[in-house]
Amino acid sequence: xxxxxxxxxxxxxxxxxxxxxxxxxxxxxxxxxxxxxxxxxxxxxxxxxxxxxxxxxxxxxxxxxxxxxxxxxxxxxxxxxxxxxxxxxxxxxxxxxxxxxxxxxxxxxxxxxxxxxxxxxxxxxxxxxxxxxxxxxxxxxxxxxxxxxxxxxxxxxxxxxxxxxxxxxxxxxxxxxxxxxxxxxxxxxxxxxxxxxxxxxxxxxxxxxxxxxxxxxxxxxxxxxxxxxxxxxxxxxxxxxxxxxxxxxxxxxxxxxxxxxxxxxxxxxxxxxxxxxxxxxxxxxxxxxxxxxxxxxxxxxxxxxxxxxxxxxxxxxxxxxxxxxxxxxxxxxxxxxxxxxxxxxxxxxxxxxxxxxxxxxxxxxxxxxxxxxxxxxxxxxxxxxxxxxxxxxxxxxxxxxxxxxxxxxxxxxxxxxxxxxxxxxxxxxxxxxxxxxx
Numbered sequence: 510x511x512x513x514x515x516x517x518x519x520x521x522x523x524x525x526x527x528x529x530x531x532x533x534x535x536x537x538x539x540x541x542x543x544x545x546x547x548x549x550x551x552x553x554x555x556x557x558x559x560x561x562x563x564x565x566x567x568x569x570x571x572x573x574x575x576x577x578x579x580x581x582x583x584x585x586x587x588x589x590x591x592x593x594x595x596x597x598x599x600x601x602x603x604x605x606x607x608x609x610x611x612x613x614x615x616x617x618x619x620x621x622x623x624x625x626x627x628x629x630x631x632x633x634x635x636x637x638x639x640x641x642x643x644x645x646x647x648x649x650x651x652x653x654x655x656x657x658x659x660x661x662x663x664x665x666x667x668x669x670x671x672x673x674x675x676x677x678x679x680x681x682x683x684x685x686x687x688x689x690x691x692x693x694x695x696x697x698x699x700x701x702x703x704x705x706x707x708x709x710x711x712x713x714x715x716x717x718x719x720x721x722x723x724x725x726x727x728x729x730x731x732x733x734x735x736x737x738x739x740x741x742x743x744x745x746x747x748x749x750x751x752x753x754x755x756x757x758x759x760x761x762x763x764x765x766x767x768x769x770x771x772x773x774x775x776x777x778x779x780x781x782x783x784x785x786x787x788x789x790x791x792x793x794x795x796x797x798x799x800x801x802x803x804x805x806x807x808x809x810x811x812x813x814x815x816x817x818x819x820x821x822x823x824x825x826x827x828x829x830x831x832x833x834x835x836x837x838x839x840x841x842x843x844x845x846x847x848x849x850x851x852x853x854x855x856x857x858x859x860x861x862x863x864x865x866x867x868x869x870x871x872x873x874x875x876x877x878x879x880x881x882x883x884x885x886x887x888x889x890x891x892x893x894x895x896x897x898x899x900x901x902x903x904x905x906x907x908x909x910x911x912x913x914x915x916x917x918x919x920x921x922x923x924x925x926x927x928x929x930x931x932x933x934x935x936x937x938x939x940x941x942x943x944x945x946x947x
Contacts, residue, residue: 510586510587510588511538511586511587511588512536512537512538512588512590513532513537513538513540513560513582513588513589513590514528514532514535514537514538514539514540514589514590514591514592514593514833514836514837515540515541515542515575515578515579515582515589515591515592515593515606516528516539516540516541516542516559516592516593516594516595517541517570517575517592517593517594517596517599517602517603518541518542518543518544518555518562518596519543519544519569519570519596519598519599519700520543520544520545520546520547520551520568520697521543521544521546521551521552521554521555522546522551522554522555523541523594523595523596524595525539525541525555525558525559526555526558527817527827527829528593528595528829528833529558529559530829531827531829531830531832531833531834532833534830535833535834535837537590537833537837538560538561538587539559539560540559540560540561540562540563540582540587540589541555541559541561541562541563542562542563542564542565542570542574542575543562543563543564543565543570544564544565544567544568544569544570544574544700545564545565545566545567545568546568547568547696552564560587561582561585561587563577563578563581563582568696568699568700569598569699569700570599570602570700572602575592575602575606576606579606589610590612590837591607591612591614591833591836591837592606592607592610592612593832593833593836594810595811596700596810597624597701597808597809598700598701598702598703599700600620600624600809601617601620601621601703604616604617605617607836612836612837613726613727613785613786613835613836613837613838614785614786614787614836615725615783615784615785615786615787615809616782616783616784616785617783618782618783619779619780619782619783619784619785620784620787620809622779622782623784623807623808623809624666624703624809625665625666625705626664626665626666626667626709626806627643627645627665627707627709629804629806629807630643630709630711631643632778632779633775633778633804636778638771638774638775638804639803639804640796640799640801640803641711641714641803642655642658642711642712643709643710643711643712644709644710644711645665645707645708645709646662646682646685646707646708646709646710648685648686648689651679651682652679652682652710654676654679654710658712658713659675659676659712659713659715660675660676660710660711660712660713661674661675661676661710661711661712661713661714662674662675662676662681662682662685662708662709662710663708663709663711664692664705664706664707664708664709665705665707665708665709666702666703666705667701667702671692671698671701671909671910671911671912672685672691672692672708672910672911675713676710685708689706691908691909691910692706693706695907695909695911697907698911714794714796714803714805715796715797715798716794716795716796716797716798717737717738717757717759717760717795717797718737718738718741718792718793718794718805719735719736719737719738719757719765719768719792719793719795720735720736720738720753720790720791720792720793720812721734721735721768721769721772721789721790721791721793722734722735722736722789722811722812722816722817722820722828723772723776723788723789723790723791724787724788724789724828724831724832724835724850725776725784725785725786725787725789726785726786726835726838726843726846726847727785727786727843728777728780728786729847730772730773730776730777731847731850731851731854732769732772732773732854732855732856733820733824733826733850733853733854733855733856734755734819734820734823734824734854734855734856735755735756735757735765735768735769735855735856736753736754736755736757736812736816736819737753737754737755737756737757737758737759738750738752738753739752739753739754739758739759739869739931739935740752740871740935742874749872749874749912750814750872750912751872751873751874752869752870752871752931752934752935753814753816753819753869753870753871754867754868754869754922754927754930754931755819755823755855755867755868756823756855756865756867756924756927758927758928758931760795762859762860762862764795765856765859766859766860767802768793768795768802769856771793771802772791772793772802772804775804775807776789776807779807786835786836787809787832787835788809788810788811788828788831788832789807789808789809790808790810790811790812790813790816791804791806791807791808792804792805792808793805811828811829811832814872814914814917815870815872815895815897815917815919816870817829818870818895818919819868819870819919822866822919822921823855823865823866823867823868824853824854824855825853826849826850826853831850834846864924865924866921866924867921867923867924867927867930868919868920868921868922869919869920869922869927869930869931869934870895870917870918870919870920871917871918871934871935871938872912872914872916872917873886873914873915873916873917873938873942873944874912874913874914874915875900875906875913875914875915875944876906876913876946877906877907877908877909877910877913878906878907878908879905879906879946880903880904880905880906880946880947881900881901881902881903881904881905881906881915881944881945881946881947882903882945882946882947883902883943883944883945884898884900884901884902884915884916884943884944884945885942885943886898886916886918886938886941886942886943887941887943888937888938888941889941891920891933891934891937893918893919893920894919894920894921895917895918895919896916896917896918897916897918898915899914899915899916899917900915915944916942918938920934922934
């Protein structure tokens with residue numbers, strides 16, 4: 510029997526090439542179970558990175574699909590020793606299978622709490638780790654929201670900034686049933702919601718926003734890298750993250766380290782539910798008027814877009830390598846693993862005053878329901894080191910109140926001149942990125 514990691518793939522793709530390289534580095538085969546893609550050619554492109562693959566008949570994976578795939582793959586000569594899901598909608602399936610396999614992972618109840626933004630807020634509030642008030646929204650009922658505060662609306666479970674917006678008027682809540690229908694009909698993203706389509710309104714935290722890219726092993730927290738969301742664009746029913754910079758430019762190291770320690774305390778408050786191991790993309794804000802940090806979301810997965818590319822640039826480590834390794838790490842290798850993460854951590858460099866590398870990456874988004882006629886990014890100087898264009902001529906963009914990304918680009922920048930670098934690249938990208946619709 511060949512030892513293998515099972516990748517839980519969503520509709521034929523889930524960073525397959527990167528995970529395959531990580532599995533090979535561990536001397537393991539990469540096998541997969543995938544939900545059915547809309548276009549068969551998607552699987553053709555990813556199969557070459559897999560030792561074997563089981564494809565279901567439905568556009569979403571379910572627990573029975575995973576168990577059946579493990580049995581089928583065993584019959585084909587593969588012993589699955591751990592499961593990995595980079596797609597958030599399958600994170601609970603991953604944890605439940607890893608518990609049965611004996612792989613290192615957080616318990617499903619802890620992950621379920623992280624994924625439920627309403628219950629997570631209530632838990633942190635009860636633990637004295639949040640001052641944000643929250644209300645569950647009921648269709649057809651006007652919530653009693655304090656008019657002196659600003660309120661932010663978002664799904665209880667969600668991703669890609671789907672229907673996440675500042676509430677201008679309670680009349681705007683009349684749109685929620687139509688948005689819920691979008692969520693149910695969104696074939697690509699529906700699995701993210703895990704059959705939950707309810708919304709919450711929470712007190713809006715006024716201040717800069719950041720994300721901590723964090724790895725936890727056996728309860729020990731390593732903040733590898735931190736990004737500041739330097740440019741945020743607000744559309745009618747969604748919020749777009751246009752540019753991220755690492756390390757942060759608007760706050761000094763002392764405040765950033767205070768934020769890191771706060772996040773560590775929040776993760777510790779989830780340990781009793783079984784949060785112990787895994788990759789986390791943790792969104793936080795610094796509430797300027799209250800001079801305190803607040804959790805926005807604890808996402809039990811690695812960050813999307815070019816976040817991992819940025820982490821690799823800054824630290825030399827990649828979550829694509831760390832996460833599979835952590836699943837199967839032998840007891841005798843734990844100390845060396847922790848030491849490696851501590852040495853690489855950007856946060857440790859900020860703590861000691863050591864030099865750190867820096868990056869800026871940006872994302873450009875499209876208009877829902879439009880068809881792309883032409884797209885190009887042709888800067889005459891300072892071309893990005895990484896450029897990924899996600900659409901081509903003729904691409905029909907989804908009719909959806911979520912972020913629809915057209916392009917991502919990343920630059921290495923001077924850590925001692927972040928403000929000027931960010932301003933220049935923002936102008937640079939605006940001037941030289943062009944998209945035309947039919």
